[in-house]
Amino acid sequence: MCLAVPGKVMEIEERDGTRMATVDFGGVVKEVCLEYVPDLVVGDYAIVHVGFALQRLDEESARRTLELFEELGLLQEEFGDPWEAAAAEEAMQAQEARK
Amino acid sequence: MKYLDEFQNPELARRLLGEIRATVTRPWALMEVCGGQTHTIIRHGIDQLLPEEVELIHGPGCPVCVTPLAVIDQALEIAARPEVIFCSFGDMLRVPGTDRDLFRVRGEGGDVRVVYSPLDALKIAQQNPHREVVFFGIGFETTAPPNAMTVYQARKLGIGNFSMLVSHVRVPPAIEAIMTSSSCRVQGFLAAGHVCSVMGTDEYPALADRFRVPIVVTGFEPLDILEGIRRTVRQLERGEHTVDNAYPRAVRPDGNPAARAMLADVFEVTDRSWRGIGTIPASGWRLSDRYRDHDAEHRFSVGGITTREPAACRSGEVLQGLIKPHECEAFGTTCTPRTPLGATMVSSEGACAAYYLYRRLGSTPIPLEATPVV
Ligand code: SF4
Numbered sequence: 080m081c082l083a084v085p086g087k088v089m090e091i092e093e094r095d096g097t098r099m100a101t102v103d104f105g106g107v108v109k110e111v112c113l114e115y116v117p118d119l120v121v122g123d124y125a126i127v128h129v130g131f132a133l134q135r136l137d138e139e140s141a142r143r144t145l146e147l148f149e150e151l152g153l154l155q156e157e158f159g160d161p162w163e164a165a166a167a168e169e170a171m172q173a174q175e176a177r178k
Numbered sequence: 179m180k181y182l183d184e185f186q187n188p189e190l191a192r193r194l195l196g197e198i199r200a201t202v203t204r205p206w207a208l209m210e211v212c213g214g215q216t217h218t219i220i221r222h223g224i225d226q227l228l229p230e231e232v233e234l235i236h237g238p239g240c241p242v243c244v245t246p247l248a249v250i251d252q253a254l255e256i257a258a259r260p261e262v263i264f265c266s267f268g269d270m271l272r273v274p275g276t277d278r279d280l281f282r283v284r285g286e287g288g289d290v291r292v293v294y295s296p297l298d299a300l301k302i303a304q305q306n307p308h309r310e311v312v313f314f315g316i317g318f319e320t321t322a323p324p325n326a327m328t329v330y331q332a333r334k335l336g337i338g339n340f341s342m343l344v345s346h347v348r349v350p351p352a353i354e355a356i357m358t359s360s361s362c363r364v365q366g367f368l369a370a371g372h373v374c375s376v377m378g379t380d381e382y383p384a385l386a387d388r389f390r391v392p393i394v395v396t397g398f399e400p401l402d403i404l405e406g407i408r409r410t411v412r413q414l415e416r417g418e419h420t421v422d423n424a425y426p427r428a429v430r431p432d433g434n435p436a437a438r439a440m441l442a443d444v445f446e447v448t449d450r451s452w453r454g455i456g457t458i459p460a461s462g463w464r465l466s467d468r469y470r471d472h473d474a475e476h477r478f479s480v481g482g483i484t485t486r487e488p489a490a491c492r493s494g495e496v497l498q499g500l501i502k503p504h505e506c507e508a509f510g511t512t513c514t515p516r517t518p519l520g521a522t523m524v525s526s527e528g529a530c531a532a533y534y535l536y537r538r539l540g541s542t543p544i545p546l547e548a549t550p551v552v
Contacts, residue, residue, distance in 0.1 A: 082214060083320060083372045095335060112297060114327060115437045126375060126428055129267070129317075130295020131324040133434055134375045140427050147186060147399055 083128040084148060085141035086111065088121050102127060105145040187401060194404040195227055198411055205231045206414050207363045208407060209356070209499055211349060212370035213240030213527030214398050220532040222400045224407075232411060235363065235499035236532075238352050239370050241317040242269050242525035243497060244452040247487060249345045250275040252480040253314050256343065257283045257290050259478070263306060265299035266314040268292045272524045276486045296328035296342075303332070303340035312474045315342040319373040322346045322463060323437035326444035329465065329472050343474040344465055347450055349373050350381045351461035357389040361500055366410040368396040368403065371425040378433030382421040390419045397425040444469055453521055454487075454494030493520035496529050503530040510534060 086102035091113065093099070098113040102125070109130065113119050116132040124141035125132040210216055216236045219225055225234045238244055254275045257264035264280070271280045271292070284290040289309075293299050296313050303311035315325040325342065332340040349370060356362055369382065374395045382393045392413035396406030406424045413419065423429055441463070450462025465473045491513070492506040503509055503522070513519040515531055522528035 083375070095331070097331065109294060110297070112295075112324070112327065115323060115434050115440075117436070126372070128320050128372065129324045130297055131327065133320070133323070133372070133437065134428050134430070136428060143186065144399060 082148075083126045083133060085124055085136050085144050086127045087141070088113075088119050088123050088125065088132075091119075091121060100132070102132075105149055186399070190401055191404055194401070194408050198232065198404070198408050199229045201408070201411050201415050202229050202231045203415060205233065206365050206411060207233045207235055208366045208368060208410050209235040209237045209364040210368040210396070210403070210406075211237040211239040211353070212368075212373070212398075213243070213525070213529065213532075214372075215239075215368060215370070215396065215403060216529050217527060217532045218398055218400055218403055220536045224400060224403055228407065232407065234407075236496070236502075236529040237356070237367075237499060238452065238455065238497040239318065239349065239373075240497075240522065240525050240527040240529070241321065241347065242273055243493065243521040243528045244347060244455070245270075245273065245316050245345050245521070246451045246453045247276065247485040248451070249316075249343070250279075251485055252475070253343055254278060254280065254283055255480050256312050256474060256478050257288045258286070259288075259310075261310050262478075263289045263291060263302055263309050263311045264314070265291050265293045265296075265302060265311060267294075267316075269525055269527075270314055270316065272518070273521050274518060274524065296325050297331070300328050300332055300337060300340055303337050304335075307339060309339065310477075311340050312478075313340070313342045315344040315346065318347055318349060318370070319377045319441075320370075320375070322445065323376055323434070323440055326437075326440045329444050329469050330440060332472050333469060338471070341472045341474040341477045342465070344445075344463065345450070346445065346463040347452065348447070348461055348463065349377075350385060351458050352452070353385055353393075355455070355458045355461070356498060357385070357391065359498065361498075364391070364499065366392045366414055367394070368406040368410065369393050371395055371397040371402070371428055374423075374425070374429040374433060376434050376437045378431050378438075379421050379423060379429070380432070386419050386421050392419050393421045395421070395423045395425050395429050397428065452497070454491075454497050456494075488519045491520035493522040493528075493530065496522050503533040506530070 084104050086104040088100045089103050090101045100111050100113050102111040111127050112131045124136045124138050126134045126136050280290050299313040386393045392410050394406045394410045409422050409424050445463035446466040447460050448464045449459050451457045490508045495501045513523050518524040523530040
């Protein structure tokens with residue numbers, strides 16, 4: 080949860096009076112609130128934390144960080160489904176118990 | 179030097195390490211505040227690559243770890259109510275309360291949902307007007323602004339069935355508590371980069387001055403951390419103690435003014451108890467009176483909870499940098515990520531979990547096949 084992930088702004092729209100965007104995190108696409116960095120435009124990169132853009136970032140460092148996070152499996156951890164992960168873990172435990 | 183090859187730019191890493199080695203003349207103890215940084219350090223063996231004079235002490239910066247047991251128990255009680263949809267970030271699910279966790283509550287029929295953003299919880303409230311939707315609002319200065327905005331939106335849109343159980347914490351008072359502790363060995367801080375993305379660096383000069391301690395704002399990638407260490411050691415060797423920003427690509431001196439304004443509107447500073455550490459004055463936020471309608475603590479009377487911490491768990495000492503995780507007797511025996519005794523083993527950002535996952539059992543690292551993060 081503490082992880083803030085860089086993403087690229089793909090589309091911007093106003094919803095309920097709030098500036099929202101679709102943001103691409105190296106393949107995973109999420110809804111992101113732009114209220115804290117209102118001058119972001121389509122094509123910009125930003126550091127995003129729990130669905131909020133917090134600071135603009137240059138493309139080069141955004142790319143590098145995303146690659147690193149992917150390599151380390153951190154994107155899966157941030158965006159993956161914890162119920163699924165728990166089910167997989169239980170299956171693994173059951174398998175170990177049978178050994 | 180096997181770790182070095184895993185760096186994105188091994189050449190640059192080698193150069194930074196060379197500079198650190200050339201600068202250091204005596205022992206220094208630095209604390210990295212953020213749990214994300216602890217993971218980078220252990221995972222990449224940065225502490226093993228450093229000259230032996232430079233010791234890294236792991237700090238309290240894991241929101242999941244420091245959320246007090248009483249608040250976890252409140253969350254569990256609220257989540258178990260039939261009228262409630264309880265929304266939380268995924269990493270709170272396994273944090274043990276006194277006798278169960280959110281996973282268990284869900285297994286017993288509680289409507290517990292994992293959200294990526296607090297705004298998702300607000301959406302759930304809009305879609306379920308006849309249920310009570312409660313969001314578990316924990317975290318440091320990075321997470322507080324999104325949560326503040328969500329409560330602000332709930333009030334603006336008149337979403338009456340949405341409330342938040344708030345337990346936010348602030349870094350500067352924690353630094354103060356660490357520095358005033360009699361057993362403190364910390365001589366320099368690597369400050370948490372993303373906290374400073376929001377708050378800027380204004381809160382730190384007074385601390386650096388008062389405790390004569392360098393504070394270097396540091397990012398999360400291996401090279402960021404080496405650069406933070408290099409700058410901290412350079413200050414220490416020169417007898418300096420200033421605030422230095424080694425993460426300028428994400429941190430401006432004034433942070434994010436819009437986010438800070440929202441924090442000031444929605445929250446007010448309060449004393450907070452930190453799991454394993456105890457109460458630190460002015461170290462947290464709660465909802466201000468104006469937003470009391472959306473405060474889950476007021477909406478559901480969940481007082482009178484008695485808590486029990488497992489006696490064997492030494493996470494308080496781990497969080498203050500007084501012991502390393504493997505020095506706890508339960509580490510890796512009765513306490514593992516699958517059977518955690520303390521939150522520092524549960525949280526994927528916790529120091530005990532970092533040591534366990536990367537098998538750092540003693541001073542020599544044991545190379546490890548990939549272990550799934552639990
Ligand atoms: S190893 Fe487990 S019991 Fe020991 S301090 Fe860490 S979380 Fe607590």
